[in-house]
Amino acid sequence: MAKRLPKKDVVIIGLGWTGSIMANELTDEGLEVMAIERGPWRDSPTDFPPTYMQDELRYRIRHELFARPEQMTFTFRNKMDQTALPIRSWGAFMPPNGVGGGGVHWNGEMWRFLPSDFVLKTHLTQRYGASFLPEDMTIQDWGVTYDELEPFYDRFEYTCGTSGTAGNLRGQIMEGGNPFEGPRGRPYPTLAQPQPFSHTLFAKAARELGYKPFPQPSGNLSTAYTNPLGMKMGPCTYCGFCEWFGCANYSKASPQTTILPHLIRKDNFSARANSEVLRIEVDRTGKRATGVVFVDASGEEWEQPADLVILSAFSIFNVQLLLHSKIGKPYDPVANVGTVGRNYSHQTISSVNGFFDPKKYNFNPFIGSGSIGMCVDEFNGDNFDHGPHGFVGGGYIGQVQTGARPIESTLVPPGTPSWGAEWKQTVKHYYLSTVKPGTGVHGGFYSYRDIYLDLDPTYKDRFGRPLMRITMDLKPNEVKQNKFLTDKFAEIIKAMGAEKVAPTYRTAPYDMTTYQTTHINGGAVMGTDPNTSVVNRYLQSWDVSNLFVLGASAFPQNPGYNPTLTVGALAYWAADAIRTKYLQSPGRLIDG
Amino acid sequence: MTDKYSRLSVHRRAVLAGAAYLIFRGSRANATTILDHLPWTPNAGNPPDPVTLGPWVYFTPDEGRTVEALADQIIPPDRETPGGKDAGSAVYIDRQLAGPYGRQEGLYIRPPFMKGMKNQGHQSEKGPAQEYREFLAAFDKASKSRFGGKPFFELLTEDQHRFLKDIEAEKVKLDDVDGKAFFAQVVKDVQMGFFADPLYGGNRDMVAWKMIGFPGARYNYLDWVGRHNEKFPLPPVGLTGRAEWNTRAQR
Structure with a gap:
């Protein structure tokens, strides 16, 4: 029997980006807020000190900052007629753990989605006709438009101090920025980061091929910055240990550097770390949440009653908690009914490595930041005519190399032995003269009827709850998209002057063992129709009106960009709806 | 208090500012509320623990010799850079297998164990430590049966190479x-x-980093971002410093 704690106005599940944003907004409203976080408290001086953070083995290879699969994992299969097996060690993505969530160990890429991404189904149907889309594709409009979200994109960019070059200022296309972006109300808060050698060489080659390269918008700051909450950040020092690592330098935007020190001082905010929420409790009508039940590190269960429940864990954990709490109708792909677990997606990532003559090119590739890079956006979303190509969607391509940590960055050209004297000589020959963009081809992943999440019939977690089952494969549309983008990318790498160009394509079947990105999305998607979405346009549950579900679980499909800026903007958008609409009259904000 | 609170039927309570408050008798730290200040103390942290040299921790002496011979085949010594053995790769593997990695600590190891597709990942109750032991036993047996009873580490280097091929x-x-x-x-x-990093037992004296030109665990390249196509002049440094700085890195 769970012990009952004093009631709060708001309980927040998960203290990462979205939980921190929402907690700060709702405490500003005077509400009493309690955040419950599964993992430990983490802070820059204690957990990411510059004396030992640059440890590739500990943080990258052994996953120190991530969730442990023994705490929580998933099962995986490609197709519905296969048996899903547990992900025993992380591979394709790395779920976060602890205060700050993925905001601790992300790279800091801060992309806005395209205006057409938010009305994708309508847009593609109008331009190409419904028959152009694959029959099993289940893309849909988001229920929120770019113009509605723009002020909230701006809020999050200014919270983070984002470094970048505007490409579209109030409708005017700006030289040096991304000409394809939607109009922005004002420039980025800080200037774009200066670029290392290979990144500038990429931009030059791209420009000569007729593209319009621009610096990747970055949450690693080019300069000192004080955000609207008074949080101070320092300039990035290009240490080359960013993704997988915490930033010891207060240079990477994270909840720790931009929100939490402000939030924690408010007397109406409190938090609990090392406490995992087991379920959201609902009353007898099933339409109202009464609070949450969580278990602390000693195994003791507690009930935290609250009037408003914010589910702001990592995307896939949100879906899992909804299923475990029996909120909403689980998705059934056969009958094509239900919503929870529907429209799960990822990214379609590949890259092209370039090997250059060491006599002419020394890139010092270890100099980098998480979101450094020069990119081109000509082939993202619907920025180009897909008619002749037979697929939809796209992605950005760019030299976005984040450093050259030696375990993973000692590459040899194809055809070289993988060990022995020749391998050793070749590694030595090329290390300083290799371009290794990592996620250089950053493609979208659209949604499909038989790619989804549900509860596994066999495997259980440490509390005896069923693991969630991921049914996920790569469809011909995304394979074609990736081939097209990777070939375009390889042309630019070649034009940079590489003597050897090594593309790798993303192909079916989907592989759970090789890392792509941690951008896993959907499963509790937003929309305008309760039959095809879990939450309405304000991220409010259709079923339980005092429950809001934040995060990338709301994405109906995944565009060809990194998700975090949109995740943060949606959190500010939902917070605004709560502050200006819900609190005036608690209940459904939209009739469904 | 404004009207919207009463509509939310809020029960507001006084908050004890400045201290974490305990709600239940006998509550431990894990039932503590974080309130008012960031919960960290100066100089706290979790620094790595460098391996100490000395006898094998996990391997038997023959296993150790085999892995050293394998390390020198995989990374042969040359005039400029030591091979895998002298660089300490076998020590690195030994200490890894003796630690949490060898036991699959933190991984999901609940049954049932079923053979899956390659893209579903490793599906075995056996961790790397046990798998190494079984591999080395089978490897030793195969070497002895092919080379008249000789273990791999006693073979001529050309025979070792051909056997691995x-x-x-x-x-x-x-x-x-x-x-x-x-x-x-x-x-x-x-x-x-x-x-x-050398603290794990391999890359002794940062020989691998010197070989490729990686400057190691540095923290600031601000002055170097804009200096294109110039050789970075500083030698590598590890998390425990450099040999000439202290005795720890020399061990």
């Missing part, structure tokens, strides 16, 4: 072990130890 090409099969797949794992581990 044959395992890679699946011309030599090992009993109950996928020799080709496991050798690929050994290659990965030897190279990982070679390039990891």
